[in-house]
Amino acid sequence: MAKYSTGGSGDSETCELCGAADANLRTAKVAGATLEVCPDCAQHDESPSPGGSSGGSGSGGSDRDRKRRAAQNTARVHDRASNTGDYWEDGADYDDDQLPYLVSGYGQRVTDARQDAGLRTEELAEELDADESDLIAVEQGRATKAGIDGSLVEALEAELGVELVDET
DSSP: OOOOOOSOOOOTTBOTTTOOBOSOOEEEEETTEEEEEOTTGGGGOOSOOTTSSOSSSSOTHHHHHHHHHHHHHHHHHHHHHHHHTTTSOTTOOTTSSOOOOBOTTHHHHHHHHHHHTTOOHHHHHHHHTOOHHHHHHHHTTOHHHHTOOHHHHHHHHHHHTOOOBOOO
16 A cells, blocks of 8 residues: 655655655655655656656656657757758859749740740750750749749740749
8 A cells, every 4th residue: 555755754654646665765756755665656757857867767757758858959050050041052052043933834934935935955055055854844843843943934034035034
């Protein structure tokens, strides 16, 4: 039967949580109370341990606390990076040649304009000094998936006289 401590029982070799007689009692914080507990009950210790390991079996509260602290640290790092822009790779300039927002049906616009100009895809690609596969990806509406640069879109607009960028 469990013995609940009132702080002055005088029985110093009995676990205050389960009542077991044990000479190896430890101080633990359980449900907000500081108790002298046996090694079996020490797994319920909620207090942070200085070495990163609890006096108990190592599972229970200490593993939960470790995961909670890891999640908090991850959130802090993300928050800090969000405020400073540090989450971008070092040396990368993502604003340099971004693919802009494209109008709906941009691929068909490029195809129609190229055909109206009497050009084949390989001729237009050569004219723009671009890979034909990139031009085909634009015409098929796969610019984002193919990793097309904004400079190719600008060159297509200038060469073919079409509007591909959604300015809104």
